Amino acid sequence: MTAAIQVDRLAKAFGGLRAVDEVSIAIPPGERRVLIGPNGAGKTTLFNCIAGTHRPTSGRVLMFGTDISQMPENRRTALGMGRTFQISNVCTDLTVLENLLLAVLGTDRRKWIVYRSTGAFPGLHDRVLAGLAKVGLADRADEPVKFLSYGERRQLELALALSSHPKVLLLDEPCAGLSPSERQKLFQTVSALPRDITLIMIEHDIDIALALADRVTVLHHGRVILDGTPDEVQSNAQVREVYFGHV
Amino acid sequence: MMRLLLAIIALAVVLAVPAFAGEFWTTLLTQIMIFALLALSADLLLGSAGLFSLCQASFFAVAAYTTAILQVRHGVGTLIAAPAGVLAGTLLALVFAFAVRTRGVYFILITLAFGYIVWGVAYRWASFTGGDNGVTNVPLPAIGPLRVTGTTQYYYVVLVVVLLCVWAYRILTASPFGLSLRGIKSSETRMRSLGYDIGRHLYMAFVLAGVFASIAGVLYVYHNRFINPVAGSFPVSVEAVLMAIIGGSGTILGPFIGAGIVLILRNWVSGFFHYYTGMLGIVFIVTVLWAPKGIMGLIARWKSGDRGEGV
Known part of the structure; x- marks a missing residue:
């Protein structure tokens, strides 16, 4: 094998x-x-x-x-392949939801689309919210990552790595x-x-x-x-x- | 709801300006909208992707020269000359976009050098560009029987084109691609490991910014009715970025506010106060020291009820 x-x-x-x-x-x-x-x-x-x-x-x-x-x-x-970093590495200026959107889109050709806002893709936000629920961050979706504790950032980082399956x-x-x-x-x-x-x-x-x-x-x-x-x-x-x- | 109301009021005021404000303010507002579009183009790179470009005036000028030369020397109509101008500026952006291979101060320096090349060519290649005198007597735009005959009409043309650009820009910044730029600004290493090819995304951002700058250039040449190397010079590029910073980088309204402040200082205050450039300098310094997120940042802070020192 x-x-x-x-x-x-x-x-x-x-x-x-x-x-x-x-x-x-x-x-x-x-x-x-x-x-x-x-x-x-x-x-x-x-x-x-x-x-x-x-x-x-x-x-x-x-x-x-x-x-x-x-x-x-x-x-x-x-x-x-998916990875996390030794020192927490997430996009701190963006919200939790945006971070995960980026992760979902990273291996998707739709990341090149310029003529449609991310909210207009059917099911995309739901899929992201489901991913956040798995690591217990669903209720913090709209918060900027910089307001998350270190532990929460670690959880988020794992969610990012997992969202490309x-x-x-x-x-x-x-x-x-x-x-x-x-x-x-x-x-x-x-x-x-x-x-x-x-x-x-x-x-x-x-x-x-x-x-x-x-x-x-x-x-x-x-x-x-x-x-x-x-x-x-x-x-x-x-x-x-x-x-x-x-x- | 509040925002919608404000937008409707703002639109009504802008639509009514030529009716009550007279030619001086109509012309000035036309100019503000054109330079706001240029500032918006600079801010697609700065506010979204975190790249400080010093050559936005190059695309602006190349587009303007192309349209002017086609109209004046070759008698080409607006229907062809205007899109040709945008195309020429965009083609230049496709070449200059290789600057995204560098970052930070190197990116600033290489775009600065690119800017000087365009300015130098416009200045020295007199047989083609008209050198110092540039290209004069650019007619007002006309497509078939539809002719723009005065400043008021052209004001509305600019208003419509700029609003369309703002609409496109808004969708662009909310799109997956726009989000990816903000992600790259925040953490390149993270974005790379999420599957993004950083170089290609920034290249595309640079070209798109070039398109907006080129549209501004074409609008400018029909407004100004002549074009000379000054339009492609270093100060124009710098001012585009500074307008965005004063108004609020990373926002759409910011570049408009910034362009308004800078151009009103230059065109109106300069009429009765000789040292207006000094005032411009003070505005820049105050912004950087006390309002690094510009006017829009101040408004956001005021709305959130935060009166503290937090940035």
């Missing part, structure tokens, strides 16, 4: 620093994969190479067998900066995602990471040191050494 995401001997260097060094990972469709590792392990760099923010120095990224290594982000999205969803530290109760809420939203969405996630909160993951990839100094189930990771001595030992 073709992997949803296959990373093939991927390396990314910034000047002399090899942030990611010959990493190979295969993630089958529907799997929930969490990337962990200490600071500077290369998680975010690897993540950004998959998402398209960075182009790899060498190696390839395949999505369902298509080489996407050099593909711009917007085309990856059209192929079925991605086959592969990349989450970069979705729980970063959230209070324990907000974490719990986000954890529930993520666990409730349909199982056919392949999930790749960076997460520092080790309890959440192990609870969500089908498999865990542990990175250290830009290399994969372990690729296994949450149980294997917890019991592995080397992982304890480089990761848990420093927490």
Whole structure:
């Protein structure tokens, strides 16, 4: 079976620093994969190479067998990739509804239409409101995003990534900066995602990471040191050494 | 309801202006509407997409020159000359739109350079453009038996064309494409990951802004009855943007208010107060310091009951 995401001997260097060094990972469709590792392990760099923010120095990224290594982000999205950002990245000047409209239209040819207002498309606003209801933001639809709390922005960001119905969803530290109760809420939203969405996630909160993951990839100094189930990771001595030992 | 009432009153006043205000104010109001359209074109880039363009006068001037040269030298009728002017300005915009490959100060600089190229060509290529003297004796527009014979009639022509443009602009800014521009202004990285090709969206925005500027240029040449390089010069481009900022960037009414303030200062106040340019400068400074969202921003704040310092 073709992997949803296959990373093939991927390396990314910034000047002399090899942030990611010959990493190979295969993630089958529907799997929930969490990337962990200490600071500077290369998680975010690897993540950004998959998402398209960075182009790899060498190696390839395949999505369902298509080489996407050099593909711009917007085309990856059209192929079925969705992502969130480590630092909340939403259009703060726009309302919640407008943000989600943009997300729905992003993979739709109608985004080029200039002669008709968004309100005039039958069903469009309803579809967007339904998406907002899923993350519990329906009653805040008309508020500018800048009035939302950080936790709510995180929820919104997830809604944005989901509204193009991605086959592969990349989450970069979705729980970063959230209070324990907000974490719990986000954890529930993520666990409730349909199982056919392949999930790749960076997460520092080790309890959440192990609870969500089908498999865990542990990175250290830009290399994969372990690729296994949450149980294997917890019991592995080397992982304890480089990761848990420093927490 | 309130807004509809205000709009009807405003329309009634505007329609009645030539009847009671005399030729001076009719002409001035014609000019205000034309430059408001140019300011609106600049603000499609600034208010929606966040791009500060300094070459809107180029499309304005190229459209005006094209119409003028066709009418005066080749005896082409308005029916062809006016659309040809808009087409010429738009074609130039298709080329200049490559400026959207840059951002921030580089975008400002490259559009500035483009603006100077057009001005320089208009000024130096005297055999074609008439150089410093420009093209004179542009007739009033006429389509078949329908002829515009005076300032009052032309006022109504401009009013109709500008209102049509405003209507189109309004739909444009509320359309998926218009929303995408505001999204790009807010976060390019987010928009890219939502599936938007930022470069192509900004390119299209630049060309559409060029169309509005070109229409303003054609309206201007029939109003002014001559065209010289000044119309394509740097100050015109800057003023278009400043009009939008004074009135309120990102709104439709703003550029009209801004154009009104600037042109009334120049054409009316200058008659009895010699240092009107100084006043213009003070208006700009006050706007930037205390009303960065312009007059429309002040009105919005007043309506929301916020008297505080919040921006």
